[in-house]
Amino acid sequence: MDSIPAPNPTPLQNLEEWEDFVKEVYPEPGKSAARPFQATDPEKQKEQFRDYESDARPTVREFYRLNHTYQTYDFAQAKRKEFLSLNRRQMGIWEAMEYLNQLVDDSDPDTDLSQLQHLLQTSEQIRRDGHPRWFILTGLVHDLGKILCLWGEPQWAVVGDTFPTGCRYSDKVVFPKFFQLNPDFQNAALQSENGMYEPGCGLDKVQLSWGHDEYIYNVCKDYLPIEGLYMLRYHSFYAWHREAEYSHLLNDQDKQNLKWVHAFNPYDLYTKSHTPPDVKALRPFYEDLIAEFFPGKVRW
Numbered sequence: 690m691d692s693i694p695a696p697n698p699t700p701l702q703n704l705e706e707w708e709d710f711v712k713e714v715y716p717e718p719g720k721s722a723a724r725p726f727q728a729t730d731p732e733k734q735k736e737q738f739r740d741y742e743s744d745a746r747p748t749v750r751e752f753y754r755l756n757h758t759y760q761t762y763d764f765a766q767a768k769r770k771e772f773l774s775l776n777r778r779q780m781g782i783w784e785a786m787e788y789l790n791q792l793v794d795d796s797d798p799d800t801d802l803s804q805l806q807h808l809l810q811t812s813e814q815i816r817r818d819g820h821p822r823w824f825i826l827t828g829l830v831h832d833l834g835k836i837l838c839l840w841g842e843p844q845w846a847v848v849g850d851t852f853p854t855g856c857r858y859s860d861k862v863v864f865p866k867f868f869q870l871n872p873d874f875q876n877a878a879l880q881s882e883n884g885m886y887e888p889g890c891g892l893d894k895v896q897l898s899w900g901h902d903e904y905i906y907n908v909c910k911d912y913l914p915i916e917g918l919y920m921l922r923y924h925s926f927y928a929w930h931r932e933a934e935y936s937h938l939l940n941d942q943d944k945q946n947l948k949w950v951h952a953f954n955p956y957d958l959y960t961k962s963h964t965p966p967d968v969k970a971l972r973p974f975y976e977d978l979i980a981e982f983f984p985g986k987v988r989w
């Protein structure tokens with residue numbers, strides 16, 4: 690009997706390919722007219738969306754096909770059980786940054802920055818703009834959840850825009866047609882507007898698809914203020930923070946903190962420059978900042 694092949698763990702050449710794609714979908718305001726969801730006429734909107742999909746690289750398309758097919762409610766729940774007991778190892782924050790830095794991919798000539806440099810560029814821009822220390826630190830740690838890749842997790846279970854599982858999919862999530870391949874799509878109870886949730890229950894009760902956001906939120910949840918935790922947990926939830934979808938599930942706390950997720954997003958997407966930050970010179974500042982909020986060892 691033929692067995693079903695396991696889904697390709699690495700459809701993308703590297704993780705940046707997904708982030709570059711997100712940046713194309715959501716270009717910096719004023720920099721490009723290519724944003725696909727601008728039209729108010731629903732038919733026009735669909736047209737723009739289709740254009741957009743057809744422009745995507747085959748690797749990115751395949752990445753989304755796998756992500757939308759395999760990120761079921763049960764999958765997201767099983768991954769929470771597997772990883773959120775945080776009993777894999779104990780590492781300080783700087784140590785985790787160096788650990789993540791093994792994820793360098795030098796096969797892509799466009800990506801000359803390491804993971805550590807992306808984190809420092811993000812936090813340095815936040816610092817230059819005069820934001821509070823917890824905000825700078827949030828920028829520094831925001832992608833540390835990508836260490837999941839080093840533990841054998843497939844790309845489509847680490848990055849990608851996140852979306853609620855257990856209720857109807859928004860068609861503002863990119864590549865919505867691939868949701869038809871998700872087994873939950875066939876389950877009517879999981880495809881009503883609220884699905885398994887009460888209206889207004891709050892995002893904390895909503896199980897988003899699994900990825901680096903939920904993981905780093907859990908690692909940091911005892912140490913950073915709620916505003917920073919919202920940035921960590923929802924920075925890839927574009928259907929909410931850029932498309933204003935899923936408002937029926939929000940509670941007051943979510944509505945209050947959306948502005949912080951908005952405040953963070955430009956630093957994540959638009960601070961990549963080719964000038965690498967001076968890691969050695971910056972390290973003392975960041976070691977002090979880390980020590981102000983985190984213990985020497987953190988559970989991962």
Ligand SMILES: [Fe+2]
Pocket residue numbers: 831832901924925
């Ligand atoms: Fe991220």
Ligand SMILES: [Fe+2]
Pocket residue numbers: 807831832957
């Ligand atoms: Fe990032």
